[in-house]
Amino acid sequence: MRILIAEDHPDNREMLTRRLERRGYEVHVAENGAEAVEKAKSCAPDLILMDISMPVMSGIEATRALRQTPSVGNIKIVALTAHAMESARRECLEAGCDDFATKPVDFAGLVALIEKYAA
């Protein structure tokens, strides 16, 4: 399964990449929303783990952009954010994310979520 991680925080990006690769996933990374949209087109991932607060283009904007592009519109997007407010969750789902997980990430839960979409 091919996963695209869109995350601006280098440590968190690195950590997620290593842990997911260790689980056998093919991982691609993007440092901001704009890059995520580009990578989504070029490497056609099955799922995107989308951070919300990112420079250049936020995760919300990137999700909207992806949802409006037919070629990449059906990729599963899981919002991954340190915003724990209820409103943040609503905003993500309204923008078109399929699911929502808060940071710090419950890794087992995240893997379960990924597996759900892999099925």
Added chain:
Amino acid sequence: MPLTFPSGLSAAAEARRRELPASVAVTILTGGLTAAIMGGSSPVMWAGTMSLLLIVDAEIYRRLDLSDARLEDDRIAALLAGWAFLMSMFYATLPTALWLNGSAAGAAAATVLWVTGAVRYFGAGAGRMRIALAGAAPPAMALLLAPFALAFLSYRPDWDVALIAAVGGGALMVYVAQARLSAAQAERTIRESARSENLQQTLAQLLFDQAAVAAFLLDRDGRVVAMSRYEGEGAPNCKIEAVCPWVGPRWRSAFARALKGQHAVSTEEFSTAEGERWFEWAVQPWRGADGEICGVITHGRDITALVQARRRADDYARELDQARTARDAALAATVAKSNFLSSMSHELRTPLNAIIGYSEMLQEEAQADGRANDQADLERVLSSARQLLHLINDILDISKIEAGRMEISSSDFDLKQVIEQAAGTIRPAMEKNGNKLHLDLAPGLGVVCTDEFKLTQCLLNFLSNAAKFTKDGEVWLSARVEEGASGDGWIEVRVRDTGIGMTEAQLDRIFDSYEQAEATTAARFGGTGLGLAITRRLLRLMGGDAWADSKPGVGSTFFMRIPARLASSRVEPVLVQEPSDAAGRVALVIDDDNNARQVASRSLARLGFIVHEAASGAAGLDLARAEKPHIILLDIRLPDISGWDVLAALRREDGVNAPVIVHSVESDRQRAIALGACEMLVKPVNRDILAAAALRFAGANQSFTLSAHKLTQALAKAG
């Protein structure tokens, strides 16, 4: 100090009045003299009588004038007419007597005098005519009788002397009459002007005395010529400073300028025994008739009340302004606080994410390599990090509550299921401390409508407290629903443990923020001390409450009570009234959970569907073949075969082409659509969404979107 107004008219009248005694004297003298010249046998007696009559005559008219009696008054006119007749008789008698005494010239002169005397009674007005006629009657009769008398006596008078006497006496009488007339007119004018002056003066005085301004007429030395009573009475010619409070240096300089022809207006402030007083005054030159500056006119008024009112108004405006600024600041602060909370939470979570993530990675590696020491250390790091996360969550919660930003979002959910899930979540923590968790759920715990997430949070808080403070003991979780009027009810949950318990004093404080029973508790058991405070505040926010009961060493019982709408008795405000196109259409609900199935069936039946229910996959497939439904609502977790298999079987079935809505707790839309479902709804689903989907896919009322919108609004209003 009264004012007087000199006038030209009045001055002229005064001069004439002074002439009157002289004119009366001339009349008496000339009358007496004439009588003496012409006097016959006893001229002194005639002169005396005539003088007396003239004096009486003059006095009568003078008194009449003074008493202001009107000649138009009948009584007075009659009296005067009588008097005129008497006088005329006397004058008529005089010539006759003179004639008879042999003095022809004297008699002729007396006749002229007599006629002139009668003439003086002529004047304007109806009343005067009567008097004049009365005066004229005796001489007229005498004149008529005179020729007969002359003929009878056959006497020839001395015409030369008579002519001279008549002309001289007549001229004198005309003069006297004119003088008297003029004097009488003057007297009247004086009286009238005095009357009107009196009135004007009274009005002016009134205006001046009671005016709401202090007005002063000052001479060039600053002495008061006249003043209003606004500032009280002042002695004549006193200095203005003696009576007027607002005379200060600025007024004095304005006074000096006014004497040079300038006008000045200003406001003066004074401190007096009663407090501060304000005056507004004006000074202007007082110009005489020739334009020369005689002094100044100054007036002023006490504007203390006005100034105080204005100051109060200013104070209020300032206070209002301050309050507004404070409110704006408070609002800005709230927004800032909320933004800060949100960003702080984000900033704290981001590094924690890395800490927890890398620790877990390292732990996995340590486990793989068999490094037990590292593994234990990393577990400590992880445990601290998770504790920190918990703390951040609690602080964020309490801050949101305090900032009034905590939102309550109610939805329908199965209460029993939520309680069981919470129990499942807490079970590991219970077992870790060697505790046993018992569930005691009253029958009939069904679908309720309240904030599921917050209810779970409160439940978990009670349960984790019980787990934390109980060692090798037992914990009972009881729940029941109390049905109230019109679909409202209460959820009551009780968590009882056999833990360390609390004293009365401790019990009082545990629901306060940042309080644990003892300061040492945090050290022993961990935690922020915010959990119960958050629980109580969340419950109160939802309209409920939390409280506790405890005995040290025996255990504690925590209670919560939350208002909720109970699905079994929910009212339907709009749809009941709207005829639905679903009437007669058939729906099939396949769900093993009784509550969920009943809620869905009732919703569909209300829309007009004929609803069939199946509690298992096999039964569902049978009913689908037999009833040929227009729409199928399918649960996934079924006891016999999986809902996915049912879906696949339904799609393979030739006779069944009803659209299938997958209705499950797990969201797997892609799979549902891939297997041929038309829609995937995640439990607990809002009843309106379920209704809208059912109607849409059953090919029923296409305009339901609007109805659903209306329904949502109605529900929102109904609370």
